[in-house]
Amino acid sequence: MSTTQEQEVGAARRRKEDAHLITGQTTWTDNIQLPGTVHAALLRSPMAHARIRVDVSAARDEPGVVAAYSGADLADELAGLPSAWQVTPDWVAPEHKPLAVDEARYAGDAIAVVVADTRAHAVDALDAIEVDYEPLPVVLDMEQAMADGSPLVHTDAGTNVCFRYADTFGDLDAAFADAPVRIRRRFVQQRLVACAMEPRSVLVAPVPAAGEYTVWSSTQIPHFVRLFLAMLSGVPESRIRVIAPDVGGGFGSKLDIYAEELLAFTLAKKLGRPVKWTETRSEAFQATVHGRDQIQDLELAADADGRIRGLRVDLLADMGAYLQLLTPAIPLLGRAMFPGIYKMDAYRFGCVGVFTDKTPTDAYRGAGRPEATFAIERMLDELAAELHVDPLEMRRRNWIGHEEFPYTQIAGLTYDSGNYEAATARATELFDYDGLRAEQARRREEHDPVQLGIGVSTYTEMCGLAPSRWLGERGxxxxxxxxATVRVLPTGKVEAVIGTSPHGQGHVTTFSQLVADTLGVPFDDVEVIHGDTAAAPAGLDTYGSRSLAVGGVAVWRAAQRVLGKAKTLAAHLLEVSEDDLEFSGGNFAVRGTPGAAKSIQEVAFAAFAAHSMPDGMEPTLSADFVLEPDDFSFPHGTHLCAVEVDTETGRVEIRSYVAVDDVGKVVNPMIVEGQVHGGLAQGIAQALHEVARYDADGNLTTGTMVDYTPPTAADLPSFVLDRTETPSTTNPLGVKGVGEAGTIASTPAVVNAVVDALRPFGVVDVPMPCTPENVWRALHEAQGGAA
Amino acid sequence: MIPVAFEYTRPSTVEDAVAVLAADPDAKVLAGGQSLLPVLRLRLAAPSTLVDLRDVESLHGVRVADGELVIGAMTTHAEILHDRRVAEHAPLIAAATATVGDRQVRHLGTFGGSLSHADPAGDLPAVALALSATMVAVGPGGRREIPAADFFVDYLTTALAPDEILAEVRVPDTAGWGYRYEKFSRMAQAWAVVAVAALVRRADGGVADTRVALTSMASRPVRATAVEQALTGTDGDSGAITAAAGHADEGTEPPDDVNGAADYRAHLARVLTRRALTAAAGA
Structure with missing residues (x-):
């Protein structure tokens, strides 16, 4: 039964997506069974860098094997994979073949493929492939990779440097000269693995006689997959249909064009049969892009009272062995975000992208902004400690006042709106900030082996990537x-076709609420169509917290167009002027004439029948809208974290966590809270638990869930969430984004809390993740122990 | 992800199971599968045959005989957790079992499988060692008894012959002893970085007997004999416990891996031993 609420937007509607997700009725790509499907399995290099000679001929004789190829076998048929963001004119972008031809450049680099009647046969036949590995020198450390005489990841490139980028804003020398306070720190953003619940999977079904292809892929970006498969294969885009069915999480790792997608497409074309490949969890660790991996050298100059004068940022960003779709751009997405919410006179940002013999990096929830936010929020705490000022007070002295918006910050971004004072006031109240500070003082005095630490993070981030011109100017x-397209069907049911592609976010629910309100139809009468280039041909997909702030506005605009057309038609049918009509609850009523009304459903049928239309009006009730965003939006918030640190073992327990976020207008508060919960878990995971580690030979030593230690619910506290609401001024809905906020904010909040607990012991930093061992070692070293 | 192909057999008697093992040196016993299946899926092992013991009735269940607790090798962790005889006669086993894996693992994983797998990071080997349990093995030549101290030989290696099966474990009664399984792991559900199984028997106000065994401090579970000697005979106060615990890492060779460096493990062993003894001694 359908229901109508007074106001859908703002209601905590249960997600339409969940019933099928939690009852096993999902369509994961790997669940799709097509007759005649053959299965691909990849042989991956166990060595981080080696010259390879691959002979697959014996594999062809194994049971069930349909075909087997080395990289050399397919070298002419497989194009190199794309990197779509040229960050500098002289960047180094080495060829990246889906199957390595002469050299493998990271442990996990695919070097051969077997196609067989079953997945098991394909995997078994891999053992029959003969490979000569001639080990080559391995370089894993960025600073070593930049040193003279370093082994090269790509010999032909002559360098391991991918790019050098620098920008300076304001008079940096003046800001740093004679500054009473100068603080230098080095932070390491460790390498992370996205660990989406659903591993990657791709199925390509050809219609050989027609030269047509249907591709199912567990991807965030079906439209880009279609575009690039067309560009790389030469098959007309019009003959490729890409479907992202149910997609079980991405976190940026599925914002990519992968070797296996192009390979499965090429094999399907070559063999004339459906080809499926599904990643194992081990492959997900090795061969799906990693995140973060930056070394950050920072220097902050301030006045004696803590007013920030200038900030200098120098990054080393690990590209891994190859450039994936956006690899070099990720660190540069943080370029303008290091200043955070603070005013300053000058700012310099420099970044060097470096190749190493490791899995390529690319987008990971937040993509460049978490790294920047971590750095500035850690530095604010260091500044506060240096001057013996409360960290919240230090932020107040430097942040942009709510009356100063819109505010163009030092790196040139114009923050649309915000109220840092309000979010901070609410957070400190919920947190009992003063009470916890008092307890902290008491425990310090009593030399309690378990110390209390309080961490602050007052973050902002840029959402809604991005105005097209801005993107173009940056390469x-x-x-x-x-x-978006919104159409009211003859029966009055509504379809909203969207170009964004959800993989867990709840677009169907959120956009149903937006459309239901706009058209005055029941929530349950709205269907949202997405993730299929045949059904939703135009779109740029989902990443960068853009789906609501950009895509949602497009849906709303399309619905407004439908409403406008419906009103014109209603006025025509009622033989009144549009000005005489009042629209509410889905009805166009003639003012002052009780009973004279047409529902939007009646209007939709009239538009379908088209018996009586105004002159020039096209039949059917449907409208498209393509929205170009005016600018980014800038959500913000104040996160406060209290940790208890066992100084004997180093264990960190989060005692309480308060997040007060301001994401502008909220469509569905339950979905927003869900996004914040997930984001916090992921940011806390970086702070405390997760790191992708390699041994000296370049083997990933954290290649299972057991070793990589992503947190479960049992490892996380109950979160206390609240919101303030400062509408965005860059879009008519006033919405910002929330997909990445929790991740961006929480990592520095937690690490600041850990360091705060240990500061009396002389600790000024703990490297992430703040595992018990890292905490213990930091304590041990601060106390003069050799560790 | 996909194991190498193998044969599968599910005998209903120990004798039949042993016969399969005796005939095929590459056959491997499958108990709860919580360690073996991941190994197979990663292709780190490729046994010819899996001998599934689930249908061997005599290997299941807990009983008390001759004043000892007897635990069938195929008894699951969950069954042990809910068994009042275990709680009464060897509560240390219940305490340690509660920390094994997660609920799903505890419902499939078995006591005997965990001991036979002999992972030095596993929880139950150190517990069996601290309790001076006796392993009862069955092979082609019949039954033989192996003291826990001789059972754990090396990393993933026991004194069981390839054609022997661990049938049951006999555990001396420790009702009335103070006990503690002090486990330190990085995550809520994870292998121990280090864990300490401690038993303390008090008499006449002093410590009459001490047993301490360590998880993940060597390639097999080890007794911290220096700690035991240092504490036994004292009055068991916090000073005595702290002094004794300082010996916890003596003679150990802790692993150095992603879960923890050797020096950190040595430090943890001392801290955790102090905590375990404090609880077990009621200090």
Whole structure:
């Protein structure tokens, strides 16, 4: 039964997506069974760098094997994989073949493929492939990779440097000269693995006689997959249909064009049969892009009272062995975000991208902004400690006042709106900030082996990537617009076709609420169509917290267009002027004439029948809108974290966590809270638990869930969430984004809390993740122990 | 992800199971599968045959005989957790079992499988060692008894012959002893970085007997004999416990891996031993 609420937007509607997700009725790509499907399995290099000679002929004789190829066998048929963001004119972008031809450059680099009648046969036949590995020198450390005489990841490139980028804003020398306070720190953003619940999977079904292809892929970006498969294969885009069915999480790792997608497509074309490949969890660790991996050298100059004068940022960013879709751009997405919410006179940002013999990096929830936010929020705490000022007070002295918006910050971004004072006031109240500080003082005095630490993070971030012109000016090959179609069917049911592609976020529910409100139809009468280039041909997909702030606005605009057309038609049918009509609850009523009304459903049928239309009006009730965003939006918030640190073992327990976020207008508060919960878990995971580690030979030593230690619910506290609401001024809905906020904010909040607990012991930093051992070692070293 | 192909057999008697093992040196016993299946899926092992013991009735269940607790090798962790005889006669086993894996693992994993797998990071080997349990093995030549101290030989290696099966474990009664399994792991559900199984028997106000065994401090579970000697005979106050615990890492060779460096493990062993003894001695 359908229900109507007074106001859908703002209601905590249960997610339409969940019933099928939690009852096993999902369509994961790997669940799709097509007759005649053959299965691909990849042989991956166990060595981080080796010259390879691959002979697959014996594999062809194994049971069930249909075909087997080395990289050399397919070298002419497989194009190199794309990197779509040229960050500098002289960047180094080495060829990246889906199957390595002469050299493998990371442990996990695919070097051969077997196609067989079953997945088991394909995997078994891999053992029959003969490979000569001639080990080559391995370089894993960025600073070593930049040193003279370093082994090269790509010999032909002559360097391991991918790019050098620098920008300076304001008079940096003046800001640093004679500054009473100068603080230098080095922070390491450790390498992370996304660990989406659903591993990657791709199925390509050809219609050989027609030269047509249907591709199912567990991807965030079906539209880009279609575009690039067309560009790389030469098959007309019009003959490729890409479907992202149910997709079980991405976190940026599925914002990519992968070797296996192009390989499965090429094999399907070559063999004329459906080809499926599904990643194992081990492959997900090795061969799906990693995140973060930056070394950050920072220097902050301030006045004696803590007012920030200048900030200098020098990054080393690990590209891994190859450039994936956006690899070099990720650290540069943080370029303008290091200043955070603070005013300053000058700012310099420099970044060097470096190749190493490791898995390529690319987008990971937040993509460049978490790294920047971590750095500035850690530095604010260091500044506060240096001057013996409360960290919240230090932020107040430097942040942008709510009356100063819109505010163009030092790196040139214009923050649309915000109220840092309000979010901070609410957070400190919920947290009992003063009470916890008092307890902290008491425990310090009593030399309690378990110390209390309090961490602050007052973050902002840029959401809604991005105005197309902005992207173009920075070397990105694509745009930042988003498309939507809204149509009212003859029965009055509504379809919203969207160009964004959800993989867990709840687009169907959120956009149903937006459309239901706009058209005055029941929530349950709205269907949202997505993730299929045949059904939703235009779109730029989902990443960068853009789906609501850009895509949602497109949906709303399209619905507004439908409403406008419906009103014109209703006025025509009622034989009144549009000005005489009042629209509410889905009805166009003639003012002052009780009973004279047409429902939007009646209007939709009239538009379908088209018996009586105004002159020039096209039949059917449908409208498209392609939205070009005016600018980013800038959510913000104040996160406060209290940790208890066992100084004997180093164990960190989060005692309480308060997040007060301001994401502008909220469509569905339950979905927003869900996004914040997930984001916090992921950011806390970086702070305390997760790191992708390699041994000296370049083997990933954290290649299972057991070793990589992503947190479960049992490892996380109950979160206390609240919101303030400062509408965005860059879009008519006033919405910002929330997909990445929790991740961006929480990592520095937690690490600041850990360091705060240990500061009396002389600890000024703990490297992430703040595992018990890292905490113990930091304590041990601060106390003069050799560790 | 996909194991190498193997044969599968599910005998209903120990004798039949042993016969399969005796005939095929590459056959491997499958108990609860919580360690073996991941190994197979990662292709780190490729046995010819899996001998599934689930249908061997005589290997299941807990009983008390001759004043000892007897635990069938195929008894699951969950069954042990809910068994009042275990709680009464060897509560240390219940305490340690409660920390094994997660609920799903505890419902499939078995007591005997965990001991036979002999992972030095596993919880139950150190517990069996601290309790001076006796392993009862069955092979082609019949039954033989192996003291826990001789059972754990090396990393993933026991005194069981390839054609022997661990049938049951006999555990001396420790009702009335103070006990503690002090486990330190990085995550809520994870292998121990280090864990300490401690038993303290008090008499006449002093410590009459001490047993301490360590998880993940060598390639097999080890007794901290220096700690035991240092504490036994004292009055068991916090000073005595702290002094004794300082010996916890003596003679150990802790692993150095992603879960923890050797020096950190040595430090943890001392801290955790102090905590375990404090609880077990009621200090």
């Amino acid at each position: 990105y090959a694509g745009g930042g617009w988003e498309a």
